[in-house]
Amino acid sequence: MNKTLRIGTRGSALAMAQTSWVAEALEKAGYRTELVTVSTPGDRSMAPIAEIGVGVFTSALRDALADGEVDVAVHSYKDLPTAPDPRLSLAAVPVREDPRDALVARDGLTLGELPPGSVVGTGSPRRAGQLKALGLGLEVRDIRGNVDTRMRKVTDGELDAVVLARAGLARVGRLAGITETLDPLQMLPAPAQGALAVECRVDDVDTEHLLQSVLDDQASRVAVAAERAMLAALEAGCSAPVGALAEVVEDLDADGRVAQRLFVRGVVAVDDASGRVDLLRASVTGETTAAEQLGRELAAQLLDARAALLSGPGQ
Numbered sequence: 263m264n265k266t267l268r269i270g271t272r273g274s275a276l277a278m279a280q281t282s283w284v285a286e287a288l289e290k291a292g293y294r295t296e297l298v299t300v301s302t303p304g305d306r307s308m309a310p311i312a313e314i315g316v317g318v319f320t321s322a323l324r325d326a327l328a329d330g331e332v333d334v335a336v337h338s339y340k341d342l343p344t345a346p347d348p349r350l351s352l353a354a355v356p357v358r359e360d361p362r363d364a365l366v367a368r369d370g371l372t373l374g375e376l377p378p379g380s381v382v383g384t385g386s387p388r389r390a391g392q393l394k395a396l397g398l399g400l401e402v403r404d405i406r407g408n409v410d411t412r413m414r415k416v417t418d419g420e421l422d423a424v425v426l427a428r429a430g431l432a433r434v435g436r437l438a439g440i441t442e443t444l445d446p447l448q449m450l451p452a453p454a455q456g457a458l459a460v461e462c463r464v465d466d467v468d469t470e471h472l473l474q475s476v477l478d479d480q481a482s483r484v485a486v487a488a489e490r491a492m493l494a495a496l497e498a499g500c501s502a503p504v505g506a507l508a509e510v511v512e513d514l515d516a517d518g519r520v521a522q523r524l525f526v527r528g529v530v531a532v533d534d535a536s537g538r539v540d541l542l543r544a545s546v547t548g549e550t551t552a553a554e555q556l557g558r559e560l561a562a563q564l565l566d567a568r569a570a571l572l573s574g575p576g577q
């Protein structure tokens with residue numbers, strides 16, 4: 263194929279970095295590429311995500327792809343709604359960046375070193391819920407904005423710390439600002455955090471095949487499939503208080519032999535009326551070929567746990 267691939271992207275620094283990375287991989291494999299910037303309502307509004315809705319970052323880009331304005335779209339996977347878009351094919355999930363969250367705090371502090379009453383910025387109910395549940399007496403403040411805007415609130419002294427995706431910081435060259443990479447035991451990342459979704463039109467099989475052969479990473483695809491299936495079964499979107507992490511691990515199979523298996527953990531934060539947060543946790547391990555089923559099993563466990571919590575004896 264010798265035509266130039268037009269790759270659609272949002273215009274933010276993070277989106278440009280992600281899309282350039284995809285374009286470079288395609289160029290290295292011998293394809294010509296061109297970046298096309300698509301402005302989305304999510305870029306133009308500073309309102310909370312919970313108000314402007316899921317899909318704000320991705321639907322304009324998807325429309326440009328479906329309408330033939332571009333041939334490829336690159337998204338942060340975690341920003342995609344869980345419902346599939348029948349016009350499009352998820353041609354590739356490239357090798358995932360480190361999915362963990364990161365703390366950027368004043369004076370090089372870690373989470374445990376922040377004194378009670380410290381103000382931590384995040385716009386994510388998932389991060390807010392897990393931060394409150396740590397019981398460190400942290401005050402969580404709702405913020406939005408790009409990576410640099412958020413980090414500046416710490417340098418300027420407006421906030422004591424912010425929590426951001428480590429992957430986003432890595433992609434825009436800001437890893438040096440991190441004061442602690444958060445252990446998933448304390449802070450489970452968003453489903454699909456650190457992964458990209460590379461889409462083409464569903465009927466464009468040539469592009470689909472080339473994207474898949476150059477960019478797709480099977481382990482990343484499988485892990486993300488489990489996490490997103492959990493999210494979908496919980497009927498929760500990207501701003502839900504839901505964390506998940508799937509990892510390929512060595513485990514024993516049914517015959518007691520060492521085999522590669524998929525270990526999936528999930529968390530749901532449940533606010534009670536008094537402002538306290540309960541965290542519901544569950545995990546499953548199973549075949550890497552049954553990723554989506556594992557995600558749904560995990561969701562079922564979490565839904566049972568939530569039902570038990572909500573119907574349990576009141577205090």
Ligand SMILES: NCc1[nH]cc(CCC(=O)O)c1CC(=O)O
Nearest residue numbers: 338341426427429430455456457
């Ligand atoms: N919701 C915004 C968003 N979408 C993707 C990333 C980071 C990159 C990634 O997770 O792949 C971010 C910023 C953040 O969560 O700090």
